[in-house]
Amino acid sequence: MNRSANSDMSGLDTFSGFAQIIEASVLARAQRGDMQAFATLYARFGQPCYGLALRLTGNTAQAEDLVQEVFLKLIETIRSYRGDAPFGAWLKRMTANAAIDQLRRNKRFVDADPEAMFASAGAVEANSAQKLDAAALLQRLPPRARAVLVLHELEGYTHAEIAKLFGQSESYSKSILARGLQRLHATVAEPQAET
Amino acid sequence: MTRTNAKPIEVVNAILQHIGDAQPQPPTDLWTRIEAAHGVRSRRRRLRRLAAGGMFCVALAGAVALRSLHAPSATPEIDWQARAQALELQLLAMQHENHVAVATAANFDADPATGELAEIDRRLQAAYEHQNPVSQLVPLWKRRSELLDALIAARREGLTLTRI
Numbered sequence: 001m002n003r004s005a006n007s008d009m010s011g012l013d014t015f016s017g018f019a020q021i022i023e024a025s026v027l028a029r030a031q032r033g034d035m036q037a038f039a040t041l042y043a044r045f046g047q048p049c050y051g052l053a054l055r056l057t058g059n060t061a062q063a064e065d066l067v068q069e070v071f072l073k074l075i076e077t078i079r080s081y082r083g084d085a086p087f088g089a090w091l092k093r094m095t096a097n098a099a100i101d102q103l104r105r106n107k108r109f110v111d112a113d114p115e116a117m118f119a120s121a122g123a124v125e126a127n128s129a130q131k132l133d134a135a136a137l138l139q140r141l142p143p144r145a146r147a148v149l150v151l152h153e154l155e156g157y158t159h160a161e162i163a164k165l166f167g168q169s170e171s172y173s174k175s176i177l178a179r180g181l182q183r184l185h186a187t188v189a190e191p192q193a194e195t
Numbered sequence: 196m197t198r199t200n201a202k203p204i205e206v207v208n209a210i211l212q213h214i215g216d217a218q219p220q221p222p223t224d225l226w227t228r229i230e231a232a233h234g235v236r237s238r239r240r241r242l243r244r245l246a247a248g249g250m251f252c253v254a255l256a257g258a259v260a261l262r263s264l265h266a267p268s269a270t271p272e273i274d275w276q277a278r279a280q281a282l283e284l285q286l287l288a289m290q291h292e293n294h295v296a297v298a299t300a301a302n303f304d305a306d307p308a309t310g311e312l313a314e315i316d317r318r319l320q321a322a323y324e325h326q327n328p329v330s331q332l333v334p335l336w337k338r339r340s341e342l343l344d345a346l347i348a349a350r351r352e353g354l355t356l357t358r359i
Contacts, residue, residue, distance in 0.1 A: 035230065042226045050221035055214060064228075067221060071229045072236065134210040134217075154215045184210070185203040 017048035018088035027087065030078050038075055045088065046071075049095050055150045056099040058139045066102060070095050096151060100165050103143055137187060145180040152177050275336035282343035289350050308346050315339045 022044060029037035049070055053063035073094065081090060138146050144166070151157040151165070152173070162173040319335045 046221055051219050054219050068229050134213045153211050184207045188206040189203040
């Protein structure tokens with residue numbers, strides 16, 4: 001199941017979000033350190049980058065920090081971009097990597113045991129309004145589970161790719177995803193039981 | 196997105212669809228903040244480079260100062276061999292100009308200094324043949340320089356006297 005407008009990892013099946021094609025001249029200027037070219041890149045990719053960051057972190061402040069971190073890194077590393085992959089796909093991967101690095105840096109979420117991860121995040125009860133709010137529902141998942149769910153279900157990453165990103169096994173990714181979906185199903189089912 | 200009469204799995208799918216379709220906009224000033232952060236980083240990097248360069252210069256100056264402090268003497272070491280050879284050339288030129296006998300082994304008996312000079316030459320020759328260490332050669336070259344200095348001084352005195 002992949003609901004992203006940018007379903008192909010290469011990012012060229014549509015022309016929005018990360019799939020936008022960027023002119024070679026803009027890239028060349030950016031590679032020469034032209035800040036105006038970076039402003040153009042931000043104008044094109046700032047929104048998809050922020051959207052992905054927000055889906056992965058579930059927090060606007062963290063998403064803003066992430067976008068800032070990604071674009072600062074882009075300014076520093078764009079010279080190493082050789083055009084092997086579409087620019088959008090490269091930037092998307094950079095954003096996902098930055099989000100996962102942020103999760104890793106946060107010691108609270110280092111726990112690799114899915115059982116423990118879901119147990120620690122299980123205490124929060126959603127109210128009716130939250131259950132109708134998609135973003136709030138995702139917030140109820142442990143951060144790693146949310147990231148796995150977003151990457152797999154919305155961004156089209158495979159379990160192998162997610163496992164590589166997290167430095168875990170594929171079965172870890174599958175387990176986290178299954179539990180995350182189960183948690184969401186249970187959450188949306190609760191009000192029906194109440195009424 | 197509605198949950199009424201829908202199975203949880205359908206609701207979750209709808210939620211994910213909703214999240215996937217959403218295009219949240221970043222704050223309008225985010226790029227300005229990124230540019231500002233980049234400016235700060237660049238300035239810091241330049242400062243770090245300057246500081247590193249400055250520290251390198253200070254370390255270099257310190258190393259040079261330390262080396263000169265630990266050097267055996269404040270003046271550079273004298274190359275006695277070169278000095279002796281230069282003095283010999285000077286003496287030869289003087290003797291040639293004034294038609295004075297050359298200080299060679301052939302006439303060393305005429306002057307005690309030239310006799311000692313010949314003796315030093317023999318010892319130097321022997322030292323080189325036996326491949327003696329430099330530490331044994333240096334005192335000989337030094338003594339040779341001193342003798343040549345004395346000879347030059349004597350010749351100068353003699354010349355002065357002649358002129359008077």
